[in-house]
Amino acid sequence: MNRGELAELAEATLQKQQACRLRLLVCCGTPCVAAGAEAVVAALREQLTRLGNPADLELVSTGCQGPCSRGPLLTVLQPDQPEQVWEKVTPELACTILSTALQQQQLPEQNLLPKDWPFFSRQIRLVLANSGRIDPESLEQYIARGGYESLAQALHEMSPDDVCDGVVQSGLRGRGGGGYSTGLKWQLVRKSSGGRKFVVANGDEGDPGAYMDRSLMESDPHRILEGMAIAGYAIGADQGYVYVRGEYPVAAQRLHKAIKDAERAGLLGSRVLDSSFSFRIDIRIGAGAFVCGEETALLASIMGRRGQSRIRPPYPAEAGLWGCPTLINNVETFGNIPSIFNIGPQAFNAIGNGKSRGTKVFALCGEVVNNGLIEVPMGISLREVVFEIGGGLTNGMNFKAAQTGGPSGGCIPAEKLDTPVDYENLQALGSIMGSGGLIVMGEKSCMVDVARFFMEFCLDESCGKCVPCRTGTVEIYRLLSRICNGSASQRDLQTLEQLCQMVKDTSLCGLGAAAPNPVLSTLRWFRQEYEAHINDRRCPAGVCTMNELPLHLLGEQLLQRISALRCDGEEY
């Protein structure tokens, strides 16, 4: 396929879609499937078959449409009419919608989401532009929405240096959590000398409570491939790897099909879009190790070894896969690349706050009414995210904390709800942007117990290579357990703080260095809860059971018991 043919295919598919008098988009993301989306699709398909499958009616099984807790979702598109979205759709309701639409009557209002629903209206969808709008397994539908046009533009109109400069101008920073300037990283790898270079997309989304990467890989796989191909052209690589988490078989399968389709269409492989650029992409499946999200551990895993991190420098930009310069970005970062060249680096840079430009995808979940996947401009306040987009807390609960960044992040208290969400501000609060999990907690969550939960995760996931992380996490966990069961003293709290600082300062990689963050941030904002556990032996949230005694109280109690005994051992 050359550039002209790409444009023709886009135009033809678009015309076909515009000629439809009715397009039905059923969300087939995992949560919607669990809620019964497949039955909805089957019912609609059956009705369409009965009508003789007219060419001007289209039924599309899409990826994630966003408000996951309200599935199955059905979006209806009619020419010259605003789009309408129904929640909790049953096969019967779907068929009623279809038949009333065909008779051009008023569509049923049952379960219809309001037009100006903040969940949709407060979002800016760049990375998720196609999620929930296209069939993820259809290359044509991706192309119809401007897919691979950015790659064509880069290959035919820009030099590799121009591409790197464009990414620098956009102000894009790593979306996996680190926040390093993507453009600078690309330039660094481009300048590295080495025979071969590699591009790696990090799809090893290990943070518990985060599913942006899964959703993106499942809903819009071509976007990631296009972003990687542009990166390959910019840095001078001919091979890329997508590292997909082992727990995400659907994502791997969709990417696999997307690669095959793109290769067949001449959009990947040799002589991409009739240019001299060749680029192959292979998939590597992870095997369940959180540490593989760390870049050097990830590289070890791609090379078939234990996923253990190593000392940097040398950074992967100089010596990565098999010692060659390697560019590693998160899949969401690659997902931003086609958008940057679609709307232009300047327009991308116009969105955002301070040094954080563009948008960020969050998985909004926990005790919040509207669970789901959202994409918001950087700099939006947490209050807007939780109370406007999220619709507040479930069961009228009071907001206690928002957890971002998973086991490497921290908890943000209610008094900081108006802080703009960006890299710098979250870091100042002792949390991190992380990959984008945002878990809302109500008054029923105990912050000490939450810290212990994350520490248990880290001790289990520590690769065991460096001592501070291997043994430090275990000791921190023990101290937290003692606070939770009521056997800790004030001195334990001091030890805890010292130990956290030590593990943070001396660990080999990001996993260990960030592991104390949940403890440190809860100590900072919810110290009174720790104090209540220790001094009053009381869990303010009512989560922990205080069934052990601290040593000094144990002595007192023993003395009391002994003094209550007669000299023959019997009680008075």
Next chain:
Amino acid sequence: MSGDCCKHTELADDPRLKLVERAMKRLQYQPDALIEVLHTAQEAFGYLSRELLGHVAAQLKLPESQVFGVATFYHFFTLRPKGEHSCIVCTGTACYVKGAGEILGRLEQAAGIKAGQTTADGKLSLGTARCLGNCSLAPMLTVDDVVYGPETPDSAVEKLHGLLEVPHEQG
């Protein structure tokens, strides 16, 4: 260590080994492809026996210690046979906040095993996952790879009972 693992006649005769052989051939017996090969092997056999690991090591020309090291490093690989059915309770943050611990406790009680174990009759393996990425369904679990959620302790136990009863009715 001759490396010739096919002298273990049982393994050599196993038709499932063909799948593993085919995968290794496709990946050109590259040592770097170890994780891919182990994925295929586990899919074919359900678990990785010491014999199987030895065979893979010999074919990829890797020390057995390295293969064993990789197989034990990753949570995904199991060196023990699994039950006929599997139930995995997600213990990710969102599920945890919404009460996954209670669900797991009830399931352990109902099945009479701890997470990570298999019932004595080999019918059910109960496990936990760090996060299955379906946080909007929290608290969620999977039974034989089918996703269910949001669950309560009662609804979860019900799913398990159904699972354990079906083979009885057939048998």
